[in-house]
Amino acid sequence: MGTKVRNLRMTRTKQSLIDAFIKLVNEKDFEQITIADLAEGAQVNRATFYAHFNDKYELLDYLVGDTASTAIVNRTKGEVEFNEEGITQLVLAICDFYQQPDVDCRRSYITLVVPQLKDKAISELKAYLLKALPSHCSADEIVLYSALIAQMIHESASQWASGNTALDKEDIAKKVALLVLHGFQ
Structure with missing residues (x-):
């Protein structure tokens, strides 16, 4: 797979995680959001989440x-x-x-x-x-x-x-x- 395709996929996956986070923050308190919730909302597995962020706090920092x-x-x-x-x-x-x-x-x-x-x-x-x-x-x-x-x-x-x-x-x-x-x- 070419680098350009891989970068595009990573960008889309990261955006899916951000979108899932924003949706979840509208539904429940931050403390109650789990990595499983985020992965499910982005339609990726937990390992994919961790390939982009160490935890939900890093995702939040990235979002800000x-x-x-x-x-x-x-x-x-x-x-x-x-x-x-x-x-x-x-x-x-x-x-x-x-x-x-x-x-x-x-x-x-x-x-x-x-x-x-x-x-x-x-x-x-x-x-x-x-x-x-x-x-x-x-x-x-x-x-x-x-x-x-x-x-x-x-x-x-x-x-x-x-x-x-x-x-x-x-x-x-x-x-x-x-x-x-x-x-x-």
Whole structure:
């Protein structure tokens, strides 16, 4: 069998496992999902599951994957800027990121996935901010400020995503951008 056919088959199998996982998360709590459930849902055997993932946690991590990075790149068009527009787009990117998971909010999903989403979002924000912060800041200040601003951006998007504010995401993004930039004047 050719490499191209084998790669296509592996990609389809991995997607079948992801689809089975998403379907199962909508039906039962994460803790109750077994590898047998996932294999059955994807119409593969357990060994095939293990050829792709070590466990259901690795599958979940793969599913969350690079969506935070993708959301940031999509909103910023890959340009790294520390200005009102750049910060506004970071807040909107994290709002987009939280709209991505297409699963019902079952108890285990909230307790397991939301912290993982938060960690990924903050990590990607820090990486962006480390490149974007003004060069007149010292290295220590850049590390500190990137962590603080990433937390602020994340929290504002999280408040919006959870419905804890009546403000729309564009208003929140603009207010956070002004708040962040005011600290650098």
